Amino acid sequence: MTSLFLTCDEVRELTGIKTGKFxxxxxxxxxxxxxxxxxPFYVNAAGRPIVSRAVIEGGSQHNTEAARPKWEPACAHx
Numbered sequence: 001m002t003s004l005f006l007t008c009d010e011v012r013e014l015t016g017i018k019t020g021k022f023x024x025x026x027x028x029x030x031x032x033x034x035x036x037x038x039x040p041f042y043v044n045a046a047g048r049p050i051v052s053r054a055v056i057e058g059g060s061q062h063n064t065e066a067a068r069p070k071w072e073p074a075c076a077h078x
Contacts, residue, residue, distance in 0.1 A: 006051045014039075014051070 012018055012026075015033040020026040031049045034041045042050045 002053065004053060006053055006056065008048070011049060011051055014056070 006014065011030055015030045015037075017026055017029045017033055020029060025047070027043075027047050027049060031041065031043060034049055034051065039051060040055055041052075044050050
């Protein structure tokens with residue numbers, strides 16, 4: 001059975017970050033990389049970034065930007 005979330009190894013491969021550096025933990029650097037890639041994630045109690053597998057595999061329920069209607073002014077353009 002496939003897990004609902006990416007494994008530690010999958011997050012490591014996705015972000016390309018295997019170790020901490022510059023005084024930051026690996027998890028902090030991975031979270032920063034996920035933000036840069038605009039991949040939604042949660043941080044668990046251990047400080048590890050948790051990525052839903054559906055986000056990576058193309059699950060539409062996680063694409064909130066596309067589902068959100070764009071704002072348009074009520075006035076008519078003339």
